[in-house]
Amino acid sequence: MNRKKIFCFLLTGAAFSACATRQVTTEEPGLKSVLGDKFLVGVALNTHQSSGRDTAAVRIVQRHFNSIVAENCMKCQVIHPQEDRYDFRQADEFVKFGEENGMAVIGHCLIWHSQLAPWFCVDKEGCNVSAEILKQRMKDHITTIVSRYRGRIKGWDVVNEAIMEDGSYRQSKFYEILGESFISLAFQYAQEADPDAELYYNDYNMHTPGKRRTVVKLVNDLRAAGLRITAVGMQGHVGMDYPDLDEFEQSLQAYAATGVKVMITEWDMSALPMVNHTANVSDTVAFRKALNPYPEALPDSVSDRWNAKMTAYMNLFIKHADVISRVTAWGVSDGDSWKNDFPVHGRTDYALLFDRNYQPKPFVKELLNTKSEAY
Ligand code: XIL
Numbered sequence: 001m002n003r004k005k006i007f008c009f010l011l012t013g014a015a016f017s018a019c020a021t022r023q024v025t026t027e028e029p030g031l032k033s034v035l036g037d038k039f040l041v042g043v044a045l046n047t048h049q050s051s052g053r054d055t056a057a058v059r060i061v062q063r064h065f066n067s068i069v070a071e072n073c074m075k076c077q078v079i080h081p082q083e084d085r086y087d088f089r090q091a092d093e094f095v096k097f098g099e100e101n102g103m104a105v106i107g108h109c110l111i112w113h114s115q116l117a118p119w120f121c122v123d124k125e126g127c128n129v130s131a132e133i134l135k136q137r138m139k140d141h142i143t144t145i146v147s148r149y150r151g152r153i154k155g156w157d158v159v160n161e162a163i164m165e166d167g168s169y170r171q172s173k174f175y176e177i178l179g180e181s182f183i184s185l186a187f188q189y190a191q192e193a194d195p196d197a198e199l200y201y202n203d204y205n206m207h208t209p210g211k212r213r214t215v216v217k218l219v220n221d222l223r224a225a226g227l228r229i230t231a232v233g234m235q236g237h238v239g240m241d242y243p244d245l246d247e248f249e250q251s252l253q254a255y256a257a258t259g260v261k262v263m264i265t266e267w268d269m270s271a272l273p274m275v276n277h278t279a280n281v282s283d284t285v286a287f288r289k290a291l292n293p294y295p296e297a298l299p300d301s302v303s304d305r306w307n308a309k310m311t312a313y314m315n316l317f318i319k320h321a322d323v324i325s326r327v328t329a330w331g332v333s334d335g336d337s338w339k340n341d342f343p344v345h346g347r348t349d350y351a352l353l354f355d356r357n358y359q360p361k362p363f364v365k366e367l368l369n370t371k372s373e374a375y
Contacts, residue, residue: 030064031353034367038321040104042067042328044266046336050094056358057332061101064353067154068098069106069265069328071338075115080141083119088148095152106328107149108265109157109202110142111186113172114281121173134177139189146193155198157233157265158190159183161280163203163218167210183218187227202233202265204279207247212254219258231325232258233265237279237339240269240309249316256323264317266330268351270339271298271306278343285343292347306350307363314367329353 032041043065048054050073061068072078073090080086098105120137123129129137146156162170162183169175174182183201190199201218205211215232222229232255234248255262266279273293275285285291294302317327331337331352339351353364360368 028063029368031364031367032064032066034370035318035327036066038318039263039324040067040326040328041065042069042104042106042265042326043332044069044071044108044328044330045094045097045332046071047073047090047093049332049336050090050097052097057336060332060354060358065103067104067106067326067328068094069108070094071108071331072115074107074145075109075112076120076141077115077117079145080120081117083137086144091145091149095149099152104154104326105149105152106265106326107145107153107156109160110145110190111138111158111162111174111182112160113170113174114161116173121177128173128177131178134174134182135185138174138182138185142186142189143193146190146197150194151196153194153197155200155230156190156194157202158186158199160202161204162201163211163214165205165208165211167214169214184222184225184227187222187229191228198230199228200231200233200263200265201229202235204235204237204266205243205277206232206234206255207243207251209247212251216254216258219255219260223259229260231261231263233263235266235279235330236264236268236313237266237330238269238313239274240271240305242274242277245312245316248313249320252316252320252323256320261325262320262323263326263328264324265326265328267313267327268330268337268339269306269310269313271302271350272339272344272347276343281342283343284345287344287346291344294350295348298350303350303362307361310353310361310363311366314363333358 035041043061045068049057049061052058073094079088079091095105121128121134164170169180187199219229219232252262273291275291276283317324329352333354333356334350334352335356337349337351339349340347354360
């Protein structure tokens with residue numbers, strides 16, 4: 001063989017082995033191949049991930065998930081910081097990432113009291129605007145965002161966290177100014193802006209009987225008013241001992257009984273001492289060393305308990321797969337999780353499906369093995 005031929009031979013060999021390696025990788029089962037016939041398997045992305053910069057996380061996302069949701073970049077304070085200014089840069093990038101990877105893209109969230117741009121509900125003097133002005137602002141906000149991504153976003157969290165655990169309405173500015181009607185208005189504006197998008201009500205602590213009662217009523221009322229609500233999102237920010245799994249299941253069944261789908265939209269499980277039982281982002285507690293017991297690694301005994309409880313949740317989701325349309329983890333790896341800073345800033349938590357080195361947790365490995373064994 002002359003030098004040119006040898007070079008060609010090596011090149012072909014290299015290309016062949018690259019292909020072979022690639023094939024092997026894509027054939028390795030991911031979570032979506034294990035669970036994809038049951039429900040969408042989603043994950044929340046931060047902007048390092050949706051921009052492609054965090055390549056290690058992107059590899060995990062591509063292999064394991066078939067749906068993404070925006071962790072922060074579609075929230076009002078980012079996407080609509082001033083009344084006359086929208087900033088779509090990060091949201092555009094996020095939607096493009098989902099499309100390029102063939103994923104179901106979920107928009108989070110249209111109307112929420114947290115991470116709300118400061119101008120939204122008040123006038124220049126800081127006083128609440130009138131009901132008419134707030135309606136107009138909500139309509140502009142929802143119409144502009146939802147129509148921009150019409151046909152590209154599978155579903156929207158239309159209203160987030162409007163109801164308290166006791167079943168009363170949260171005293172947000174939206175509620176102060178418009179009463180309960182802000183919720184139906186939001187659904188109406190969203191459905192007008194994209195008649196094909198799925199529309200969701202999303203909240204935390206959805207297992208509590210009070211919240212369950214009001215959410216069920218809300219779904220029934222929206223439907224009776226001729227509005228579309230496709231699913232109820234149970235966020236699923238849980239701890240190892242809270243909530244009670246039976247209560248969680250009872251809520252899941254109660255929501256499904258209304259005829260809508262149920263989604264687990266922000267699943268994570270803190271492995272740390274629980275200092276409160278809320279996921280309201282402003283309910284924080286000061287750091288103390290005692291609240292951060294595992295800064296280096298999770299002891300095996302705690303890890304075992306954590307994995308067993310995650311398995312119990314996953315089994316529950318699988319048991320109710322006929323009514324669950326999506327299960328989404330709130331972040332890719334432990335290092336990304338908001339739980340490191342909530343409700344106590346600066347802790348080291350272990351809340352997600354992949355560890356800080358992007359390795360699957362034992363319960364995830366077990367799930368993946370089930371699939372390999374089935375082949
Ligand atoms: C969290 C994000 O994960 C954090 O990065 C951010 O600082 C605060 O919000 N319920 C929700 C999510 O609906 O939007 C919140 O996300 C977590 C609680």
